[in-house]
Structure formats: structure tokens, C-alpha cells
Amino acid sequence: MPGNNKSSKGLLIALTIICIWLLSFVLLMQWHFSFKNPLAYLAVFWMMHLYTGLFITAHDAMHGTVTHDKKVNTIIGQLCTALYAVFPYQKLYIKHHKHHKNVHTDDDPDFSEKGFLGWYVKFISEYLSWWQIVLMAIIYNLLKLWISEANLLLFWVFPSLLSTLQLFYFGTWLPHHGEHTNKHFSRTQSKNHFVAFISCYFFGYHYEHHETPHLPWWKLWKTKSVGH
Structure with missing residues (x-):
């Protein structure tokens, strides 16, 4: 029963x-x-954070931590990657597990020895x-038939692009660039749960994620130790 409650909580958070x-x-x-209006730009960052939430939820699905039901877990992952930018979930699943298995090597699809911009381009191209x-582009032009182009650009296109930068910066560049002396070749954000959540759903606690990939994002803060 406790396991079912945890599974239900993870699914509820994902659906939320x-x-x-x-x-x-x-x-x-419709706005x-x-x-x-400064609220319009605040809404851009609101949507950016929600886009990142979609991807982090899909990421949890890749680790089987949304729910214990594998079929539902996969459906949630597929839905989140589709809403994010019609990403093929299975492709992301394979590459992400390849990253965990071969972190900071030539076989790591998320790794590059280039600078920030070059690494970002390589990361996206993967x-x-x-x-x-x-x-x-087809979806965009179809939506233009009913929705203002300004709304589409400001609240749909730009937030998703900004989200890729957010995910890359806090989830790949900061933790994995440079030299490392630990087994996960990863550094981690300083212990500040509010900043860690706002910046990237605790994904900046990246060493902890590699150490405990079986934990969903909303439990990751509990593993944060003073030593890292």
C-alpha cells in the first residue's frame, strides 16, 4: 500500500x-x-518554467519514477515530450540512458568538449x-488560423526555446563541463532548495541525480548532502 501511495503521488504531480x-x-x-504590459514577459518565463516541468516529468518517466505502472509511465513520458516539441519519447529514452551509462565520454550523447554555444548546438542536434x-512549422501555421501570431510567438515558441537553454545550462553545462574527480563526472548546485526548484526543478542537484536516478525530481532535494 505505501508503494501504491507513492506511485499515485508521482502520477498526480505529473498530471498537475x-x-x-x-x-x-x-x-x-486568448489573452x-x-x-x-510587464505581465506579458512574466508570462513568458512562467511558460518557460512549465515547459521545463514537462521535460523534467518526461525525464522522470525515462527513469520509471512517475508511477510504478510501466505502461502509464510511458504514456506520461510520450505525452510530455509531444507537448514539449513533438520529440519522439523512445529516442530520448535511449539517448538519456546512454548518457547515464557513458557520462562524460565520447559515447555520451550529452557531452561535448566545445564551449558553451558549440556544446548547446551539439546538444540540441542530438x-x-x-x-x-x-x-x-505545420502545427504553428495551423494554430495561426485561430490564434494571434503574437501570442503564439510570445507564449508558445519563445518559452519552449528558452526552456531548452534552461535545461541545458542547469542540467548539462553547469554539472558536466570542466574537470571532475567523482565517479559521476558531475558537480552540483549549492544547497538552496528554493533556487534549485526555480532554476530547474532540483535538476541542478545533478550529482545527487546520478547517484540516485531512481528518485523523481520532487524527492531529489531530500538527498542533498552538505558534502556536495
Whole structure:
């Protein structure tokens, strides 16, 4: 029974993030905003954070930590990657586990010896394909039939792009660039749970994630030790 409760909690958290993203998307697509309104730019970062939440939820699904039901776990992962940018979940699943198995080596799809920009481009190219770009362009042009282009750009396109930078910076660049002396070739954010959540759903506690990949993002803060 305790295991079922934990599984239900993880699924509830995942569904909450998905529902908040969907509700925010629907409302913001209907908003007759002004570019002079500072709330519009706050909404961009709100959506960016929710996009990151979608990806982090998919990431948990890849580790089987959303729910103990494998089929439901996969469905949640597929839904989140589809909403994020029609990413093929299985491709991300394979590459992410390859990252954990071969971290900081030539076989690590997330690793590069290039500088920040070059690494970011390489990181994106590992996961983005031309058919995705074409499909997203089709979806964009279809949505334009009913939704203002300004709303689409400001609250759909830009937040998703910013989210890729957020995920890369806090989840790949900061923890994995440079030299390392630990077995996970990873550093970690200083212990500040508020900052860790706001920055990337505790994903900055990256050494801890590699040490305990079986834990969902919302439990990761509990593993944070003073020593790292």
C-alpha cells in the first residue's frame, strides 16, 4: 500500500504539471495583451518554467519514477515530450540512458568538449530532427488560423526555446563541463532548495541525480548532502 501511495503521488504531480501547462497555454492564447504590459514577459518565463516541468516529468518517466505502472509511465513520458516539441519519447529514452551509462565520454550523447554555444548546438542536434521542425512549422501555421501570431510567438515558441537553454545550462553545462574527480563526472548546485526548484526543478542537484536516478525530481532535494 505505501508503494501504491507513492506511485499515485508521482502520477498526480505529473498530471498537475501537464494540466497547468495546458490551462496556461489555452488562457494565454486568448489573452489580448500589450507589449507594454510587464505581465506579458512574466508570462513568458512562467511558460518557460512549465515547459521545463514537462521535460523534467518526461525525464522522470525515462527513469520509471512517475508511477510504478510501466505502461502509464510511458504514456506520461510520450505525452510530455509531444507537448514539449513533438520529440519522439523512445529516442530520448535511449539517448538519456546512454548518457547515464557513458557520462562524460565520447559515447555520451550529452557531452561535448566545445564551449558553451558549440556544446548547446551539439546538444540540441542530438535530439532535434528535420521532421520535427517541419511538423512544428505545420502545427504553428495551423494554430495561426485561430490564434494571434503574437501570442503564439510570445507564449508558445519563445518559452519552449528558452526552456531548452534552461535545461541545458542547469542540467548539462553547469554539472558536466570542466574537470571532475567523482565517479559521476558531475558537480552540483549549492544547497538552496528554493533556487534549485526555480532554476530547474532540483535538476541542478545533478550529482545527487546520478547517484540516485531512481528518485523523481520532487524527492531529489531530500538527498542533498552538505558534502556536495
